[in-house]
Amino acid sequence: MLEISELRKRFAGGPESPEGKLALDGIGFTVRQGEMYGFVGANGAGKTTTMRIVMGVLQADAGAVTWQGRPLTYADRRRFGYMPEERGLYQKMRVAEQIAYFGRLHGLDQAAAQKATDDLIERLGLGERRGDAVESLSLGNQQRVQLAVALVHDPEVLILDEPFSGLDPLAVETLATALQERCRGGVPVIFSSHQLDLVERLCDSVGIVASGRMVATGTVGDLRAAVGRTLRVVVRDPAPGWADGLPGEIAVRGDRHELVVTGGDDQDILRRAMKAGQVEHFGYEQPTLTEIFKEAVA
Ligand SMILES: Nc1ncnc2c1ncn2[C@@H]1O[C@H](COP(=O)(O)OP(=O)(O)OP(=O)(O)O)[C@@H](O)[C@H]1O
Numbered sequence: 001m002l003e004i005s006e007l008r009k010r011f012a013g014g015p016e017s018p019e020g021k022l023a024l025d026g027i028g029f030t031v032r033q034g035e036m037y038g039f040v041g042a043n044g045a046g047k048t049t050t051m052r053i054v055m056g057v058l059q060a061d062a063g064a065v066t067w068q069g070r071p072l073t074y075a076d077r078r079r080f081g082y083m084p085e086e087r088g089l090y091q092k093m094r095v096a097e098q099i100a101y102f103g104r105l106h107g108l109d110q111a112a113a114q115k116a117t118d119d120l121i122e123r124l125g126l127g128e129r130r131g132d133a134v135e136s137l138s139l140g141n142q143q144r145v146q147l148a149v150a151l152v153h154d155p156e157v158l159i160l161d162e163p164f165s166g167l168d169p170l171a172v173e174t175l176a177t178a179l180q181e182r183c184r185g186g187v188p189v190i191f192s193s194h195q196l197d198l199v200e201r202l203c204d205s206v207g208i209v210a211s212g213r214m215v216a217t218g219t220v221g222d223l224r225a226a227v228g229r230t231l232r233v234v235v236r237d238p239a240p241g242w243a244d245g246l247p248g249e250i251a252v253r254g255d256r257h258e259l260v261v262t263g264g265d266d267q268d269i270l271r272r273a274m275k276a277g278q279v280e281h282f283g284y285e286q287p288t289l290t291e292i293f294k295e296a297v298a
Helices: 047-054 074-078 095-105 110-123 139-151 169-184 196-202 220-227 266-276 289-297
Strands: 002-011 021-031 036-041 062-067 080-083 157-161 189-192 205-210 213-219 230-236 248-253 256-261 278-285
Touching: 002 047, 021 047, 021 062, 021 205, 036 047, 036 169, 036 196, 036 289, 047 062, 047 157, 047 189, 074 080, 080 139, 095 110, 095 139, 110 139, 139 157, 139 169, 157 169, 169 189, 169 196, 196 289, 205 220, 205 289, 213 220, 213 289, 220 289, 230 266, 256 266, 266 278
Parallel strands: 021 213, 036 189, 036 205, 080 157, 157 189
Antiparallel strands: 002 021, 002 062, 205 213, 230 256, 230 278, 248 256
């Protein structure tokens, strides 16, 4: 289990802002074996800083990161797989050579590094590009190589900073499948993303961070329950003002009015909708992660 508790980090300021920037103000969450954890938040919320602290690239001012119940060491981190936000491939090096090289850096012998490289090249669909220099690859293929580099030493934990950004749907599926396989093998996976639909689909648990603080964390189910379900009503060609005073938001699309409410007497709303026009839809819906996110950071 990877446990991140009460991380605080202030970056030093310049002459214009001598107080600096408080990037993390008590970030904490736990990721268990075989759990896929989505780390989400607006730009500048503190996700990259948190991941860098976990990987030892940055030092926290306070707080702790523990792995299997004891403080994380350099040796532990060598067994982790990391995809940094700034990426980190040698542009002139060829794909297969590069993946094997990172395997060696993580302590694999030549034969093991070669075998892991061949497996990953096959698994990530890089076969035709194995002899090409990284700089000649598309963004999506570079990202596949970046993931291969993070996976080559069969890591105990995976920490991935926006692994899906800029990828086409096929590359997203390839990467997602590779991560799910590792997860099924018991590896905790943390990834940050702004693609909330993807996070909702892939992750067991989610952490929402805003201005360096955790504003929500738990399973998507827990977060849904906290927000509560919404009632969506679509009425065609209704009388004007039919929804006045109801506790929700109304959107007008052509001759259709869509009302979304989180409270109120549903039977009363139904009666009013039927009186106002033709009711095309009336039903409760679970909030999406995007709605949960908006509510949490509001
Ligand atoms: N080296 C640094 N020096 C000064 N401030 C920094 C530094 N690194 C990050 N920050 C600031 O710390 C805050 C958190 O940044 P961080 O990169 O962790 O956010 P993020 O959630 O990863 O954002 P994004 O989604 O845009 O990648 C931001 O206000 C950022 O400007």
